[in-house]
Amino acid sequence: MSSAIATPEPAQARQRVGLAVKFALAFLGLVSLVLVVNGAVNLLLSYDEAKRAALTVQQEKADAAAQRINQFVSEIESQIGWTTRTEWQRIGVEQQRYDFIRLLRQTPAITDLQFLDGSGKEQLRVSRLEPDVIGSLKDYSADPPFAKAMADHIWFGPVYFRNGSEPYMTIAIAHAGHDSGVTVAEVNLEFIGEVITAIRVGGAGYAFIVSREGRLIAHPDKSLVLRNTDWSQQPQVAPALSEAKPDGGGNTAAIVRDYDGKSVLSAYAPIARLGWIVFVALPASEALAPVYRSLIQTGALLGLGLVLAGVGGTLLARRLVVPIRRLQLGAERLGEGDLAQRIEIKTGDEIETLADRFNLMASRIQESHETLEAKVDGRTRELARSLEDLRNAQDRLIQSEKLASLGQLTAGIAHEIKNPLNFVNNFAELSRELLDELGEAVGANGAGRDDGASSEIAELTAMIKSNLDKVVQHGRRADSIVKNMLLHSRQGGGERRSVDLNAVVEESLNLAYHGARAEKPDFNITLANDLDPAVAAVDIYPQEITRVLLNLISNGFYATHRKKLDGGGAAFAPTLAVSTKAFPDRVEIRIRDNGTGLSEAVKEKMFNPFFTTKPAGEGTGLGLSLSHDIVVKQHGGRIDVESKLGEFTQFTIALPRVTPQPAVAGAGS
Amino acid sequence: MRRRDFLLLGVLAALINGGPWAFAQAADRVYRVGMLSPSAGAVEDHRAILIPELARLGFTEGQNLVVEVRIGRTEQLPLLARELASARPELVIALGAAAIRAMKEEASATPIVGAFIGEDPIAAGFAASLARPGGTITGIVMLAPELDAKRLQLLHELVPGGRRIAALAVNPKRDAPNIAAASEAAERAGVKLLPFYAATQGDYRAAFAAMHSAGVDAVEIISAPELFADASMLAALAIEARLPTICEWGSMAAQGCLVGYGPDRAELLRHVADYVVRILRGAAPGDIPIEGPTRYEFAVNLKTAKALDLTIPSPILARADEVIQ
Numbered sequence: 001m002s003s004a005i006a007t008p009e010p011a012q013a014r015q016r017v018g019l020a021v022k023f024a025l026a027f028l029g030l031v032s033l034v035l036v037v038n039g040a041v042n043l044l045l046s047y048d049e050a051k052r053a054a055l056t057v058q059q060e061k062a063d064a065a066a067q068r069i070n071q072f073v074s075e076i077e078s079q080i081g082w083t084t085r086t087e088w089q090r091i092g093v094e095q096q097r098y099d100f101i102r103l104l105r106q107t108p109a110i111t112d113l114q115f116l117d118g119s120g121k122e123q124l125r126v127s128r129l130e131p132d133v134i135g136s137l138k139d140y141s142a143d144p145p146f147a148k149a150m151a152d153h154i155w156f157g158p159v160y161f162r163n164g165s166e167p168y169m170t171i172a173i174a175h176a177g178h179d180s181g182v183t184v185a186e187v188n189l190e191f192i193g194e195v196i197t198a199i200r201v202g203g204a205g206y207a208f209i210v211s212r213e214g215r216l217i218a219h220p221d222k223s224l225v226l227r228n229t230d231w232s233q234q235p236q237v238a239p240a241l242s243e244a245k246p247d248g249g250g251n252t253a254a255i256v257r258d259y260d261g262k263s264v265l266s267a268y269a270p271i272a273r274l275g276w277i278v279f280v281a282l283p284a285s286e287a288l289a290p291v292y293r294s295l296i297q298t299g300a301l302l303g304l305g306l307v308l309a310g311v312g313g314t315l316l317a318r319r320l321v322v323p324i325r326r327l328q329l330g331a332e333r334l335g336e337g338d339l340a341q342r343i344e345i346k347t348g349d350e351i352e353t354l355a356d357r358f359n360l361m362a363s364r365i366q367e368s369h370e371t372l373e374a375k376v377d378g379r380t381r382e383l384a385r386s387l388e389d390l391r392n393a394q395d396r397l398i399q400s401e402k403l404a405s406l407g408q409l410t411a412g413i414a415h416e417i418k419n420p421l422n423f424v425n426n427f428a429e430l431s432r433e434l435l436d437e438l439g440e441a442v443g444a445n446g447a448g449r450d451d452g453a454s455s456e457i458a459e460l461t462a463m464i465k466s467n468l469d470k471v472v473q474h475g476r477r478a479d480s481i482v483k484n485m486l487l488h489s490r491q492g493g494g495e496r497r498s499v500d501l502n503a504v505v506e507e508s509l510n511l512a513y514h515g516a517r518a519e520k521p522d523f524n525i526t527l528a529n530d531l532d533p534a535v536a537a538v539d540i541y542p543q544e545i546t547r548v549l550l551n552l553i554s555n556g557f558y559a560t561h562r563k564k565l566d567g568g569g570a571a572f573a574p575t576l577a578v579s580t581k582a583f584p585d586r587v588e589i590r591i592r593d594n595g596t597g598l599s600e601a602v603k604e605k606m607f608n609p610f611f612t613t614k615p616a617g618e619g620t621g622l623g624l625s626l627s628h629d630i631v632v633k634q635h636g637g638r639i640d641v642e643s644k645l646g647e648f649t650q651f652t653i654a655l656p657r658v659t660p661q662p663a664v665a666g667a668g669s
Numbered sequence: 670m671r672r673r674d675f676l677l678l679g680v681l682a683a684l685i686n687g688g689p690w691a692f693a694q695a696a697d698r699v700y701r702v703g704m705l706s707p708s709a710g711a712v713e714d715h716r717a718i719l720i721p722e723l724a725r726l727g728f729t730e731g732q733n734l735v736v737e738v739r740i741g742r743t744e745q746l747p748l749l750a751r752e753l754a755s756a757r758p759e760l761v762i763a764l765g766a767a768a769i770r771a772m773k774e775e776a777s778a779t780p781i782v783g784a785f786i787g788e789d790p791i792a793a794g795f796a797a798s799l800a801r802p803g804g805t806i807t808g809i810v811m812l813a814p815e816l817d818a819k820r821l822q823l824l825h826e827l828v829p830g831g832r833r834i835a836a837l838a839v840n841p842k843r844d845a846p847n848i849a850a851a852s853e854a855a856e857r858a859g860v861k862l863l864p865f866y867a868a869t870q871g872d873y874r875a876a877f878a879a880m881h882s883a884g885v886d887a888v889e890i891i892s893a894p895e896l897f898a899d900a901s902m903l904a905a906l907a908i909e910a911r912l913p914t915i916c917e918w919g920s921m922a923a924q925g926c927l928v929g930y931g932p933d934r935a936e937l938l939r940h941v942a943d944y945v946v947r948i949l950r951g952a953a954p955g956d957i958p959i960e961g962p963t964r965y966e967f968a969v970n971l972k973t974a975k976a977l978d979l980t981i982p983s984p985i986l987a988r989a990d991e992v993i994q
Contacts, residue, residue, distance in 0.1 A: 094984075101987045108964055128965055129815050131822040131854050165799035165958055190963045226958030227800045 019324060020317040027313030028306065035305040039298045046298070050291040055253035058267040058282060062252065065199045065207045066269035066278040069218075072195050073274060076187055077154065077171065079107045083115070083183050084175040093124055093134055100126035109191035111168075118179030120146045140184075145172035149182045156274050159189060159211050165226045166190060167217050169274075192218040193225060205264075205282035212275040214241050224259075234259055240268045240277050255284050323351045330358065339366040396632065414482040421482060425475040432468045435461050501538045501545075501587060501655075502531040502580055508549035509578055515550075516557050525560055525574040534582035538655060544634060545655075548627040552591045552651050553578070555623065558614065559595025559649060566596070585657055586637070592650040598643040606641070631655070700728060700949050703753040703761035703779075704738040705746060705768040710898020712738055715764065715784065718935055722942035728949060742868075743840050746771035754779055760948045762941065765894050767843055769795060769806060780954040783808025784941040787892060788846055790959055799959045807954040808944060809937050810961050813892035814850035816917075820930055821854040821862065824887050824915040826985055827928065831886025835912070836864045837876060837903070838891040847891045870899055877906045887913040890926065900924040908976050919966025923993055927973045928985065932962030966990055 082088075083099055091099075100113040104126060115124040120141020125133035140146050148155035149172035157170030167189035175181045192209065196218040199207040208219040214232025219225050231237040236256045253267035258281050265287035268279045285292075323345045330343035341362060345355040439461050442454060509527060516523050553576065560574030576593045598606065605611045607628040612621035631639040635655050643649040706712045720730050728734040737756050739749035746768055753761055754776030761779055763769040766787045773781060773795070786795065786808050796802030799810065817836075824834060836851050838844035841864075848864045855862035863883050867876040880888060888907055890896050896903060897917055904925025907914040915928045922929035940960065948954055968991040974981050986992070 098984050098987055101984050105967070105988055105990065127819075129812070129819055131819060131857060161800075163799045163961070166961060188963055222960070223956075223958050226960060 018321070020314070020321040023317035023320060024310065024313035027316060028309050031309030031313070032306055035302050035309070039302045043295060043298050046294040047291050050294055051288065054265060054282075054287045054290065055251055055267070058253040058265050058280060058287065059251045059269075061201055061205075061207075061282075062267035062269040062278060062280045065196075065201075065280050066271050068195060068199060069192060069209060069276070069278055070271050070274075072192060073156075073171075073271075076107055076109060076185070077173065079103060080110075080113075080171060080173050080183055080185050083113075084173050086176045086180070089175060089177070089180050096124050097126055097132065097134065100124065104128060109187050109189075110185045111188050112186040114140075114184040115181060116140050116146050116184060117181045120182075123181070145170050145184045146182050148172065149174045149184075150179075158275070159215060159217050161228050164228060167225055189217055190222065190225070193220070193222050196220060199280070201280045202282045202286050204286055205280060207278060207280045209276050209278050210237055210241075212241065212277065214238075217276060231259065236264070236266050236279065236281065237277075240270075240279070255287075320351075323347050323355070327351065327355055327358065330355075334358075334362055334365075339369060411486060414486045418479070418482050418486075421475060421478050425472060425479060428468050428471040428475055432465060432472065435465050435468065496539065496541050498537045498539045499542045501535050501540070501589070502533070504540075504542055504545055505529070505531060505549060505578055505580060505589060508546050509553060511546075512550050512553040512557065516554065520561070523557070523561060525557060525576055528575065528577040530577070530579035532580045532582050532587075535580045535587045536582070538587055538657060540655060541630075541634060544630045548630050548653065549589070549591070551623040551627050552653075556591060556593035556595060556649065559597075560593050561595075563595045563646075586654050587657065589653040589655070590650060591653075592648060594648045597645040597647050597649050598641065599645050603641060603643060607639075697733070699733050699735055701735045701737060701756060701758040702945060702949075703756065703758035704736060704764070705750055705753055705761055705772055706738070706740050706764035706894060707743055707746065707767060708764070708894035708898040709740045711764050711894035712740055714898070714934075715762070715938060715941075718938035719762075719942050719945075722939045723945060726942060726946045728946060743767045743843055747775055750775035760945060760954070762945065763808075766793060767840075769793075769808075773806060777805065779805065780948050781806045781808070782941060782944045782948065782954070783810070783959075784944075785937065786810040786959065787813040796959055799961075801956065802959055803955045805954050807948075807957040807959055809940060810959050811892070811932060811937075812961070813917075814846045816931060817847045817889065817891055818850040818854035820889055820915045820917075820928075821851045822858055823928060823930060823985065823988075824889050824913065825855070825858045825860055826982060827913050827915070827979070828886045829982070831860060833861050833863055833883065833885045835880040835883065835885040835888040836862055836891050837880075837888055837896065838864055838866050839868060839893045839895050841866050844891055844893060847893075851889060851891070870902065873899070873903060873906055877910045877912075880912065881910050885912065887915070890914055890916045890921070892917045892931075897921065900926060904973065908973060911977055913977055913979055914973075919968040919991060922968035922970045922973075922991070925970065925973055927970055927977065927979070929966065929968040929970075930988075931966060933964040933966050936964055937962055968993060 080103065083096075083103060088096070088099070096115060100115070103113060104110055111129065112125070112127040114122060114126075117123050120139055120143075122133070122136045122138040122140055125136065145155055145157060153174045155170075155172040157172070159167050159169050162168050169187045169189055170184060171187055172182050172184045175183065196207050196209060197220045201207055206220050209217040210231055211217055214230055214234075214237055216225050216229040216231055219229075232241055236258050239254075240252065251267070252269070253265060255263060256266050258264045258266065263284040264281040265284050266279060266281040268277050270277045326345060327343055330341055333341045339362060342359045343355040345352050439458065442457050442461070506529065509529060513525070513527065516525075556576045557574075560576065564572055564574055574594065576591070578592075579590045581588045581590070602613060606624050609625040610621035611625070612623075628639055631637045631653050637653060637655040640652045640654075641649065642652070704712055704715070706715075716736075720736070723734060724730070730736055737753060737758060739753050741749045750761075750768075750771040753772070758779065760782055761772050761776070762782045762784050763772045764784055766783075769781055769783045769786060770793070772779065783790070783795070783806060786793075786806075789812070790796040790802070790806065790810055791798060795806040796804060821834065821836075825831065828834075834855060836848055838848055841848075844866075848862070852862045852864075863880070863885055865876045865879055865888075867873050877888075888910075890900075890903055900916060900921040901924040904914060904916075904921070907927075908925065913927045914925075915930065916922065916926035917929070918931045918934050919929040920934055944954075944957060947957055967988045969981055969986060969989040970993040971981070972993060
């Protein structure tokens with residue numbers, strides 16, 4: 001049990017991350033992985049798509065812008081166009097001038113108009129700034145506007161810069177019919193700047209035009225144009241110049257740095273017939289705004305997903321972990337010794353099974369624990385009894401040792417005393433006899449003698465006689481003591497044989513009764529005997545057992561007698577009951593009197609040698625001690641006493657049917 | 670974590686506050702713009718368009734813009750230029766070549782926006798080129814002599830039978846290029862150009878009297894700020910003298926000139942505002958190309974024509990963007 005408590009402690013110290021956290025993290029991790037992968041793929045796709053879309057849109061804007069410019073030029077072209085119809089040559093020069101003036105008014109971008117006849121001679125010139133010229137007949141036939149327009153019907157001249165600043169272009173259109181002349185118009189391209197400025201490219205985007213040489217033709221910032229800017233090396237423009245497609249097919253959009261160094265999404269579309277390239281540029285940040293939006297959306301979705309996963313994971317983990325915690329708590333309490341602990345989990349899964357198993361285990365432990373305790377109790381009781389037996393045996397052994405040495409001493413002393421005592425007794429007897437003889441002698445001799453003297457002699461002799469009687473009496477008593485002492489010390493006397501115990505008991509009872517009657521003629525007692533015939537023959541030392549019985553019976557007589565003398569009352573009927581009873585392994589002899597009974601103090605000491613309650617001279621104090629030794633040591637039986645003071649005393653002698661070899665051999669004298 | 674958030678918020682707040690605060694500081698700055706002109710009327714006309722346009726672009730007079738105006742006759746201009754320079758303006762709008770020249774002489778470091786540069790700025794030494802003026806002078810160039818020549822042709826078209834055409838100018842020396850160009854055109858058209866000068870308003874009547882006595886058939890009002898400012902007075906005098914007039918600006922027709930032909934003045938003035946703003950925002954005048962006009966206005970006043978019992982030829986009417994009935 002202590003090990004069960006000790007083991008989880010290092011585990012607890014190690015266990016820093018709870019199962020719930022781990023589970024939640026695992027769940028979160030899994031969901032995050034899915035979300036992140038999904039988000040990344042989405043992002044990649046949407047980024048690609050959005051970028052492609054932005055590029056496409058940008059290209060479309062470039063194409064649209066190119067178309068706008070082209071349209072603008074086409075409008076100028078068509079405006080000039082109505083001066084080039086067949087009938088126009090037939091009208092007079094004044095009318096032609098009038099038409100030119102109207103053309104100038106309608107088309108602000110045209111600053112000068114010139115009509116060259118079929119041979120390239122200038123017939124008419126109308127200008128916004130310069131005085132009009134009619135019929136100068138200057139020869140322009142070798143000049144490109146005339147030559148190229150005659151060849152190709154229409155000619156767009158290269159962009160040139162008036163005063164080194166303002167962009168201009170010449171448009172020459174051949175008139176309908178054979179060699180019917182050419183109208184040459186100078187177009188101020190600053191007006192295209194207005195168109196370009198008007199082209200809206202997103203919020204902050206812009207459009208511009210460069211010539212095929214990279215010269216800036218139109219730009220929302222007019223200053224750049226007027227500065228005659230060459231952008232042929234500009235990173236935004238340079239690639240377009242090298243690979244400008246004549247038909248403008250394909251997507252040219254790309255993210256580049258513009259003239260300001262800003263990152264822009266730029267696309268271009270060439271206007272082939274003019275040799276121009278129209279660019280549209282949109283700040284990359286604006287162009288890619290949808291991409292960033294989708295990025296933010298994906299990010300937000302990811303964040304939301306993570307939060308939901310976190311919440312879900314935590315909830316799920318809690319649901320899973322709560323029963324586990326209860327399981328853990330239950331195990332802890334079981335570990336602390338609460339064997340009645342049961343865990344109530346109804347989750348319907350493995351944890352419930354585990355809890356059930358746990359409960360089963362707990363009940364098993366409880367059961368075996370209870371059995372164990374019962375066994376321990378039984379064993380402890382047995383052990384205590386054995387210990388007590390051992391202690392008793394030890395006590396008796398010590399007692400026996402004491403008694404053995406005492407017996408030897410006593411035997412020695414008795415032997416030594418017996419001889420002088422014999423002398424005392426014999427000589428006292430002899431002296432009494434001699435006194436009798438003396439008395440006779442005095443009577444015979446002293447018949448005539450003074451009566452006084454003889455009476456005095458007689459008196460003295462009587463006194464001596466009485467003294468001698470006392471010496472004899474006490475001498476006998478001393479002799480009896482010595483004899484008893486010798487008996488005491490000389491155990492194992494007689495031989496062992498199988499005798500009828502009932503007979504022995506009966507004989508002892510008679511013997512004792514008559515002995516007592518002989519000693520005290522007024523002694524009277526009711527005797528009762530209840531002898532079990534099943535007792536039959538028992539293997540014992542008959543002499544010894546007889547001594548024990550005599551001892552006990554005479555003690556009983558004494559007790560009843562004492563009670564009577566002490567005023568037991570007229571109603572008191574001294575009774576002594578003797579009974580035997582057979583058991584399979586032993587026989588019991590019970591001797592019960594209704595005498596004075598024994599006090600507890602007496603009961604404790606009564607088997608000690610020389611302990612007696614009788615007045616001095618009446619008991620030796622060896623009777624019970626001897627009896628105990630005979631029954632217990634010689635026969636391996638038991639002698640028990642029950643008594644109640646003033647009521648009764650009952651001795652029970654138990655003798656085994658087969659007497660074991662006496663533990664201590666009797667000390668012989 | 671919370672504290673960090675607060676910190677972040679604080680930084681953001683500082684940034685957010687910083688933006689408008691920085692802007693406010695820029696807005697708090699007061700810009701000084703000078704105007705130097707030989708004509709009060711021209712200044713009025715300029716201001717009428719310039720000031721609202723500047724306000725639209727973020728420079729409002731009385732708030733963050735102070736406009737110092739100095740007006741004086743051609744010979745007074747250097748003195749006034751000095752006065753203006755002492756006020757340390759960010760730039761000076763100079764009306765006409767004389768004002769530009771005076772300003773350039775008196776304050777060579779002060780950016781000058783020519784509104785308008787009446788002669789070739791390269792020849793006059795104002796700029797290295799139109800594309801990159803290089804110096805302190807930029808603005809709008811109006812090749813006035815060229816246009817004066819064109820106007821003379823148009824005027825001749827109005828009075829095809831006329832032999833003598835008067836040209837009214839202000840300063841014989843200053844306006845010499847214009848007179849020369851007009852004379853050349855007159856010569857080409859086969860008519861004689863007679864120049865007349867009126868230094869002040871008081872001289873107008875005498876000038877018209879002189880024209881009358883000279884027997885001219887029409888009068889061209891030469892490009893000059895003063896004459897532009899006094900258009901209605903001149904137109905009235907011309908009608909009184911029964912002389913068809915052609916004037917420098919389309920708007921002058923509305924004031925009584927028979928024909929007004931010139932660049933779109935309002936557009937040019939709005940463009941002048943662009944120049945001013947660019948320089949106020951730190952652009953070097955030498956980097957801003959000098960521009961010429963792109964749009965022209967042609968206005969015919971039929972009331973004047975009626976008063977003069979004149980029939981406007983169709984080529985002239987065909988040119989007219991505006992016909993004042």
